Amino acid sequence: MKPLDPRLLRHARAARRYIVTTTVTGAATAGLVVGQAVLISLALAPVIAGEAGIGQVWPLVALLALVVAARGLVLLIQEALAHRAATRTIIELRRQVLEHAAALGPRWQAEHGPDTATLVTRGLEDLEPYFTRYLPQLLLAATVTPATVLVLFTQDWPSTVAVILTIPLIPIFMILIGRMTVRLSTERLEAMERLGSQVLDLIAGLPTLKALGREEGPARRVRALGRSYRLATMSTLRMAFLSGAVLEFITTLSVAIIAVEVGFRLLFGQLDLTTALLVLMIAPEAYQPIRQVGFHFHASANGVAAAETVFEVLQTPAPRRGSHSAPDLSRATIVITDLSVVSRGSLAPHGLSALIPPGRITALVGPSGAGKTTTTQVLLGLLPADEGGVSVRLPDGERVELEQIDPVSWWAQISWVPQRPAIVPGTLLDNILGESRAGEPDGRRPVPEALEAAARATGLTEVVASLPQGWHTVIGQGGIGLSLGQRQRLALTRALVSPAPLVVMDEPTAHLDAASEAHVLDGVRALSQAGRTVVVIAHRPALIALADEVIEVTAGGAAPDCSAEGDGRDRVDLGAASGGLRRAAPPAEAASRPGPDAAREEDR
Incomplete structure (x- = not known):
C-alpha cells in the first residue's frame, strides 16, 4: 500500500475525515514549532549577551508558555482523533469485508474463510499504529519540514543548504530498510493467517479428532506454526529497532554538522547570536518528522499488509444481484x-x-x-x-x-x-x-x-x-x-x-x-x-x-x-x-x- 493509499480513503469515511483534521493540526503544529523557536531565540539571546534582564524578556517567556501549551493541546487533539479514526476505520473495513465475503458466496468462503476470519480479527487491529503513529508523522513531514526549511532560508541560507543536502539521506535509508520490512511484515501476516486457519480447522474438527485419538498430530502442527509466527514477528521487531538506530544516527550526525558550522560562523562573527539560536532550534525540527516517519513505518507495516489483503478481498468481483422484488413463493x-x-x-x-x-x-x-x-x-x-x-x-x-x-x-x-x-x-x-425485548420482567417473555x-x-x-x-x-x-x-x-x-x-x-x-x-x-x-x-x-x-x-x-x-x-x-x-x-x-x-x-x- 502507498503511504496514503486512495483506496483507504475510498473505503473508509472515517479515514477521510481524519486526513482533513490531521492536515489542519499539522499546519497548526508547523506554525507553533516556528513560533516556539523564534520566541526562544528572541528571549535567550539578549539575556546571554547581557543586553537585557529576565524582567525585560518576561512578555516573551509568557508568550512562549502559551505557545508550548497550545502545541501540547494540538498534540492531545491529534492523538485523540487518531485513536478514534483508527477504531472507526477498522470497524468500517471489517464490516465491508464481512458483507463482501457474504456476497461472494459459499464457494469463495469455503476457500478463503479461515484467512478472512484471521484478517478481520487480529489482522485489522494492526492498522491502529498506522493511524496513531505513522500517518500523523507523514502529514507533519509534509507541513512542518517545508515550513522550517523556509524559515531557515529566510534567516540563514548556508544552514539551509546543509539541511537540504543531508535530509535526503533519511529517505534513502528509509527506502533501503523499508523494502526489507515490508517483506518481513507480509511474511508475518501470512504466518498469522496460516496459524489462524489451522487453529480454526482444529477447533471445528476437535471432537472428531479427540474421538479417534488423532489430536496430537494437529497440535504439533499448530505449535510449529506458532514458532514460525513468533520468528516472523521477532524478525520484524529486530528490523524496526535496527532501522530506528540507523535513522537516529543519521539525524544526530546531520544536526551536529549544522551545529558545528553555526558554531564556527558565530565564533568568527559571521552570525549573530539570535539567528544562531534560531537555526539550532529549528534544524532538529526539520529532521524530526521525516525521522519519525521512518521509525513508525515499521510499527505500521503490519497494518499496511493487512490493508492490502482487505483491498484484495473488496476488489474480488461479487456475483451480480437482481433488483426485482421476489414474488409470493406460497403460490409460485x-x-x-x-x-x-x-x-x-x-x-x-x-x-x-x-x-x-x-x-x-x-x-x-x-x-x-x-x-x-x-x-x-x-x-x-x-x-x-x-x-x-x-x-x-x-x-x-x-x-x-x-x-x-x-x-x-x-x-x-x-x-x-x-x-x-x-x-x-x-x-x-x-x-x-429473537432477542428478548427490553422492559420485560426478569427477561421472562410469554410463550x-x-x-x-x-x-x-x-x-x-x-x-x-x-x-x-x-x-x-x-x-x-x-x-x-x-x-x-x-x-x-x-x-x-x-x-x-x-x-x-x-x-x-x-x-x-x-x-x-x-x-x-x-x-x-x-x-x-x-x-x-x-x-x-x-x-x-x-x-x-x-x-x-x-x-x-x-x-x-x-x-x-x-x-x-x-x-x-x-x-x-x-x-x-x-x-x-x-x-x-x-x-x-x-x-x-x-x-x-x-x-x-x-x-x-x-x-x-
Missing part, C-alpha cells in the same frame, strides 16, 4: 432448467431440470458429490449457475429469473435448516423468537400459543420439559447443552413458527437415532400441513418416503442407481434419467417411524 412454482454448476473439475449437478411445486415436500436425492448441496445453494441465491438456471413461475404463467430477483426480498421468504443449525448464546425462547403448537408438532415440548428452566433455559454457542437431535427440533420449530413460505433443509435426519429421526419427520410433515413448500436433501429412506416429489441429482451426466426403499412395502422410484423428477409413493406411517431393527446412530 420454482422451475429448474438444465442447471449445471462446475464443482471440483466436473459438473455437479449436471443438466438438472425439475419443478418444485408450492405447498409440497420435494426431496433432493443422489450419491455424495452429485451436487445436492450445490443445488440448494443456487436455490438460496448464494451461488450462480454456470449453465441453465432457476426461475419462479407465477400462477398466471409469468416467469421471473432468480438472477433478476433482489436477494434480500428472496431470502425474506426462505427459512434455512442446515445439518448444524445456527444457535446463539441465550435462552431457548430467544433462539426461536405464544403458535409456538407451543409448533413445539408439539416437532417434539420440542419434550425437550423443554426436560430442561431446568423450560423455555428460559440458557444454552451456549452452537447449542451447547442440547443434543444434535434436540438442536434439529429447535431448528424445525423455528422454521415452523417463521412465516417464510419456503423451507430448505440439508439432511435434517443426519447423525440422529431412530427416536430423534421420528421427531424430525413429524416436524417436516407439520411444515407441509401448514402449506409450506419444503425442499430437503435426503439420504434416509424414511425421509425420502415422506416426500411428495423426488428429484434425482447427478454429476457429470451419470445416472447411478439411486433407488431407495421405505418400510419394505413402498419403493420410491427415482428413475434413471439424469436430473429427472418422479412422483413419490404415498408415505406409509411405518416408513416415517423406523422400527427397532433399523440401524441406530449415536445422537452425538
Whole structure:
C-alpha cells in the first residue's frame, strides 16, 4: 500500500475525515514549532549577551508558555482523533469485508474463510499504529519540514543548504530498510493467517479428532506454526529497532554538522547570536518528522499488509444481484432448467431440470458429490449457475429469473435448516423468537400459543420439559447443552413458527437415532400441513418416503442407481434419467417411524 493509499480513503469515511483534521493540526503544529523557536531565540539571546534582564524578556517567556501549551493541546487533539479514526476505520473495513465475503458466496468462503476470519480479527487491529503513529508523522513531514526549511532560508541560507543536502539521506535509508520490512511484515501476516486457519480447522474438527485419538498430530502442527509466527514477528521487531538506530544516527550526525558550522560562523562573527539560536532550534525540527516517519513505518507495516489483503478481498468481483422484488413463493412454482454448476473439475449437478411445486415436500436425492448441496445453494441465491438456471413461475404463467430477483426480498421468504443449525448464546425462547425485548420482567417473555403448537408438532415440548428452566433455559454457542437431535427440533420449530413460505433443509435426519429421526419427520410433515413448500436433501429412506416429489441429482451426466426403499412395502422410484423428477409413493406411517431393527446412530 502507498503511504496514503486512495483506496483507504475510498473505503473508509472515517479515514477521510481524519486526513482533513490531521492536515489542519499539522499546519497548526508547523506554525507553533516556528513560533516556539523564534520566541526562544528572541528571549535567550539578549539575556546571554547581557543586553537585557529576565524582567525585560518576561512578555516573551509568557508568550512562549502559551505557545508550548497550545502545541501540547494540538498534540492531545491529534492523538485523540487518531485513536478514534483508527477504531472507526477498522470497524468500517471489517464490516465491508464481512458483507463482501457474504456476497461472494459459499464457494469463495469455503476457500478463503479461515484467512478472512484471521484478517478481520487480529489482522485489522494492526492498522491502529498506522493511524496513531505513522500517518500523523507523514502529514507533519509534509507541513512542518517545508515550513522550517523556509524559515531557515529566510534567516540563514548556508544552514539551509546543509539541511537540504543531508535530509535526503533519511529517505534513502528509509527506502533501503523499508523494502526489507515490508517483506518481513507480509511474511508475518501470512504466518498469522496460516496459524489462524489451522487453529480454526482444529477447533471445528476437535471432537472428531479427540474421538479417534488423532489430536496430537494437529497440535504439533499448530505449535510449529506458532514458532514460525513468533520468528516472523521477532524478525520484524529486530528490523524496526535496527532501522530506528540507523535513522537516529543519521539525524544526530546531520544536526551536529549544522551545529558545528553555526558554531564556527558565530565564533568568527559571521552570525549573530539570535539567528544562531534560531537555526539550532529549528534544524532538529526539520529532521524530526521525516525521522519519525521512518521509525513508525515499521510499527505500521503490519497494518499496511493487512490493508492490502482487505483491498484484495473488496476488489474480488461479487456475483451480480437482481433488483426485482421476489414474488409470493406460497403460490409460485420454482422451475429448474438444465442447471449445471462446475464443482471440483466436473459438473455437479449436471443438466438438472425439475419443478418444485408450492405447498409440497420435494426431496433432493443422489450419491455424495452429485451436487445436492450445490443445488440448494443456487436455490438460496448464494451461488450462480454456470449453465441453465432457476426461475419462479407465477400462477398466471409469468416467469421471473432468480438472477433478476433482489436477494434480500428472496431470502425474506426462505427459512434455512442446515445439518448444524445456527444457535446463539441465550435462552431457548430467544433462539426461536429473537432477542428478548427490553422492559420485560426478569427477561421472562410469554410463550405464544403458535409456538407451543409448533413445539408439539416437532417434539420440542419434550425437550423443554426436560430442561431446568423450560423455555428460559440458557444454552451456549452452537447449542451447547442440547443434543444434535434436540438442536434439529429447535431448528424445525423455528422454521415452523417463521412465516417464510419456503423451507430448505440439508439432511435434517443426519447423525440422529431412530427416536430423534421420528421427531424430525413429524416436524417436516407439520411444515407441509401448514402449506409450506419444503425442499430437503435426503439420504434416509424414511425421509425420502415422506416426500411428495423426488428429484434425482447427478454429476457429470451419470445416472447411478439411486433407488431407495421405505418400510419394505413402498419403493420410491427415482428413475434413471439424469436430473429427472418422479412422483413419490404415498408415505406409509411405518416408513416415517423406523422400527427397532433399523440401524441406530449415536445422537452425538
